[in-house]
Amino acid sequence: MQMTDFPPALILLAGALLIPAAKGRLRWILAFALPVLALADAWQVITVGAESHVPFLGMTLNPVHVHPATPVFATVFAIMVLGGVLYAFNQKREHELPAACVYAGGALGVLFSGDLVSMFIFWEVMTLGSTVLIWSGKRDDSQGAGLRYFGMHAAGGVMLLMGIIIVVSQRVQAGDPDPLAFRHFESMITLWSTLGWDSAGMWLILLGMLVNAGAPPFSSWIPDSYPQGSPSGTVILSAFTTKTAVFTLMTAFAGVEVVIYFGLYMAIYGVVYGILENDIRRLLSYSLVNQVGFMLVGIGIGTHLSIDGAAGHAFAHIIYKALLFMATGSVLWATGRSKMNQLGGLYRTMPITMWCLIIGGLSISGFPLTSGFTSKSMVVQAITDEAARMAALGQSHTYLIITWILFEAATAGVFIDACVKLTWFVFFQKDSGLRPPEVPWNMRAAMIGFAAICVFLGIFPGPLYAILPYQGEAAEYAKVVYSVDHVMLMLGMLLFAGLSFFVLLPLLKRTETITLDIDWIWRRFIPKFWHDVATPLLESLDRAQKTVLEWLPSRATEEGALPVQVRRRLPGTWAVSVPVLVIVLMLLTYLVVYFWLLPRGGA
Amino acid sequence: MKYEMTPQEKRLAAIAWIVGLLVLGVIILIDLGVHHHAHFEKDGLTFDTLPEFYPMFGFGAAFVLIIVAKTLAIALKRKDTFYADD
Known part of the structure; x- marks a missing residue:
């Protein structure tokens, strides 16, 4: 391994070891230096187009490889860590910085993974780092939310791993010279469309990635877990898991139609749940789902322009979403409150935070002169271009027209959610009597810096377009992005959506409520069912249980000679029955997947 | 207060x-x-070239989304201590 192919991820992962050992000023110098070094290394690797191959357990892994979308994601990940560290500069949580390094290191590792195994390893590293980051939030429900988050991502990881095993074994049988490779923009799609259900591996990989993207039915982990981080922890959390999933989906599943539908559901879901939400950071989590939905639509369309749009939007999104979480984090930091019904009137004493929040809100809505305007509109353009192309070929494309309508409606929706509603209820509305001072200089500097990037990319999208996967298409698009037609379209649509918000304001009065989601099934229904129905049922079978578990064994062994009290204390009956049941179910699932879903000519 | x-x-x-x-x-x-160009001209659809289409669309879309959300809330709204009450 030479200096040109050193994995950038290792630089950040090293930080997880170095930062806890360092004290005082050195700790912060390290925290600022590491993302800069990682970015420099990443660009060195990208410029050279370096590859590295490492033997591991009899396989040859490829932990350094440059995918078309690697440059744009690697750049924004590094900027994000830098901004996050600056924002966190005044906080004193011991575990947060090392956990952030592990998390971001894992994410960076995925971007440079040339094979499925390295990708999976870094994927899991990311899960570990982010879970610790949630726990170190130390809010009311941080522990529980962290556990639920971990469970969800462990399950997603298992799906991903199963998929990888099946796909790799398929490729080995097909005589693929590089069965571990993770770089199939085209061939994976061919495999997909020709193999159908035989490619269960592909479905499982897709599902594993969709779990991390926050796709249905697992969207609720985002509003459940991210708001449980500390003000600075949530800023870091918002950036990596979902966007790494976007990156991997883009690499493996570009042009797969089903991804569009997942994306559309997320775009609408995020808006509808956001409208009902009272907690400022949960609201932003919902709008995060909405934005990732837009990216998935771009990925599902699969043309060069739509991929550029999705990648460019991911870049812009990471910056403005971090900015929004910084601004709401500042409100939480300054007031100790995050519920909108307890806030209001903060414009008097927190004008900088307010303007930063507004710039973030305008960017997320795609308002002219902000980064969302120049990035997301590429996806919209790609939808209509693709519809025109299919119309010319006489192919059915009604779904694209519906996609366009829902996409634009969700754009109007996210404007009232993440921009108008948030600004109104936090900074105006009623006077809550709160007069908190502005946050410390480092938090303000991070916010102003990110707000500046949002505006800069809105006016000069050139530098962003230049690092997208297919720069040519984006450069062409740059010529029309600021047409009068397009600017007026967005202004008219967004501002009148805002009017709608104020017309319906009486309906939107804030209450201390949440909106139930699909996670109700595993958070409430299953535990209740187990406690109120299954347990009494099992207890009523007590006699049968005694016969099977006590009387019969006592006939077979000398244990029966033992006094009853001693027998009760022996391991048996309740203690192992539940885990055994779970293991049996898991093995059963494995069996079904193995026999039913593996290719018919299979092993 | x-x-x-x-x-x-x-x-x-x-x-x-x-x-x-x-x-x-x-x-x-x-x-x-x-003049807004028609996005789906090849399909003979020109609804998006109507005067004031986008202001109406923005207003209507947001309006519908809010109403949909409020309707959903009738069934799905709970106190925010719902899961903490266990």
Whole structure:
């Protein structure tokens, strides 16, 4: 391994070891230096187009490889860590910085993974780092939310791993010279469309990635877990898991139609749940789902322009979403409150935070002169271009027209959610009597810096377009992005959506409520069912249980000679029955997947 | 506890409302003079070239989404301590 192919991820992962050992000023110098070094290394690797191959357990892994979308994601990940560290500069949580390094290191590792195994390893590293980051939030429900988050991502990881095993074994049988490779923009799609259900591996990989993207039915982990981080922890959390999933989906599943539908559901879901939400950071989590939905639509369309749009939007999104979480984090930091019904009137004493929040809100809505305007509109353009192309070929494309309508409606929706509603209820509305001072200089500097990037990319999208996967298409698009037609379209649509918000304001009065989601099934229904129905049922079978578990064994062994009290204390009956049941179910699932879903000519 | 706005703040709020409505009016006027191209022309669909289509679309979309959300809330709204009550 030479200096040109050193994995950038290792630089950040090293930080997880170095930062806890360092004290005082050195700790912060390290925290600022590491993302800069990682970015420099990443660009060195990208410029050279370096590859590295490492033997591991009899396989040859490829932990350094440059995918078309690697440059744009690697750049924004590094900027994000830098901004996050600056924002966190005044906080004193011991575990947060090392956990952030592990998390971001894992994410960076995925971007440079040339094979499925390295990708999976870094994927899991990311899960570990982010879970610790949630726990170190130390809010009311941080522990529980962290556990639920971990469970969800462990399950997603298992799906991903199963998929990888099946796909790799398929490729080995097909005589693929590089069965571990993770770089199939085209061939994976061919495999997909020709193999159908035989490619269960592909479905499982897709599902594993969709779990991390926050796709249905697992969207609720985002509003459940991210708001449980500390003000600075949530800023870091918002950036990596979902966007790494976007990156991997883009690499493996570009042009797969089903991804569009997942994306559309997320775009609408995020808006509808956001409208009902009272907690400022949960609201932003919902709008995060909405934005990732837009990216998935771009990925599902699969043309060069739509991929550029999705990648460019991911870049812009990471910056403005971090900015929004910084601004709401500042409100939480300054007031100790995050519920909108307890806030209001903060414009008097927190004008900088307010303007930063507004710039973030305008960017997320795609308002002219902000980064969302120049990035997301590429996806919209790609939808209509693709519809025109299919119309010319006489192919059915009604779904694209519906996609366009829902996409634009969700754009109007996210404007009232993440921009108008948030600004109104936090900074105006009623006077809550709160007069908190502005946050410390480092938090303000991070916010102003990110707000500046949002505006800069809105006016000069050139530098962003230049690092997208297919720069040519984006450069062409740059010529029309600021047409009068397009600017007026967005202004008219967004501002009148805002009017709608104020017309319906009486309906939107804030209450201390949440909106139930699909996670109700595993958070409430299953535990209740187990406690109120299954347990009494099992207890009523007590006699049968005694016969099977006590009387019969006592006939077979000398244990029966033992006094009853001693027998009760022996391991048996309740203690192992539940885990055994779970293991049996898991093995059963494995069996079904193995026999039913593996290719018919299979092993 | 209720806090009253000072007269100066009230005046500022009134100005903000007026400016906001003026901006909307100006948008309507300018949009009359802008030709929006049809996104799905090849399908014979030109609904998006109607005058003031996008202001109406934005208003309507947001309106519908809010109503949908409020309808959903009838069944799905719970106190925010719902899961903490266990």
